[in-house]
Amino acid sequence: MYVRKVYTLVFLREDSRLLLGLKKRGFGINKWNGFGGKLEPEETVIDAAARELKEECCINAKASDLKHIGNLEFTFEGESTLMDVKVFTSKIFNGEPQETDEMRPRWFNIDALPFEEMWPDDRIWFPYMLNSKLFFAQFHYKGFDSILKYNIVELHSV
Numbered sequence: 001m002y003v004r005k006v007y008t009l010v011f012l013r014e015d016s017r018l019l020l021g022l023k024k025r026g027f028g029i030n031k032w033n034g035f036g037g038k039l040e041p042e043e044t045v046i047d048a049a050a051r052e053l054k055e056e057c058c059i060n061a062k063a064s065d066l067k068h069i070g071n072l073e074f075t076f077e078g079e080s081t082l083m084d085v086k087v088f089t090s091k092i093f094n095g096e097p098q099e100t101d102e103m104r105p106r107w108f109n110i111d112a113l114p115f116e117e118m119w120p121d122d123r124i125w126f127p128y129m130l131n132s133k134l135f136f137a138q139f140h141y142k143g144f145d146s147i148l149k150y151n152i153v154e155l156h157s158v
């Protein structure tokens with residue numbers, strides 16, 4: 001049995017650009033990724049998503065302007081934790097991204113995303129996000145560089 005831990009992950013979109021941040025510490029260090037993290041006690045997922053975005057790049061987005069676009073589940077060979085990552089996008093936000101202790105933000109054109117310096121799973125599910133398809137994906141890693149198996153499906157909202 002896995003111990004499930006919930007995380008948030010937020011991507012801001014502006015025209016044909018996507019905001020990524022270079023992670024400066026901790027899990028996923030030196031990779032470009034969205035903004036997010038663990039929930040605080042009693043916090044809802046969407047409030048955590050807005051809070052982490054603010055903490056990590058100083059952008060204010062209303063929880064109601066964050067769109068839930070997918071779920072990712074990560075397990076790691078030999079480990080009992082399941083990372084349950086709730087992915088959001090938003091086109092509506094306030095402020096200019098600022099560098100913080102945790103993240104160095106930068107806008108990337110969606111045709112020129114730095115996949116070589118991102119989590120290997122991102123290549124697999126980003127096309128769903130960029131094409132506005134709701135998705136559910138599971139990845140089983142060995143270490144942090146190799147995906148032993150995965151599964152991805154498009155979900156259809158009712």
Ligand code: 6U4
Nearest residue numbers: 007008009026027028035036037038085119121122
């Ligand atoms: P601290 O350092 O305690 O404040 P916190 O910000 O709460 O940490 P953090 O940064 O460890 O949490 O959360 C990890 C972040 O990385 C979450 O936004 C989810 C995201 N993430 C984890 N594995 C990922 C993967 N394989 N691919 C991906 N994002 C991943 O695209």
Ligand code: NA
Nearest residue numbers: 035036037038
């Ligand atoms: Na984080």
Ligand code: NA
Nearest residue numbers: 036037052055
């Ligand atoms: Na954080």
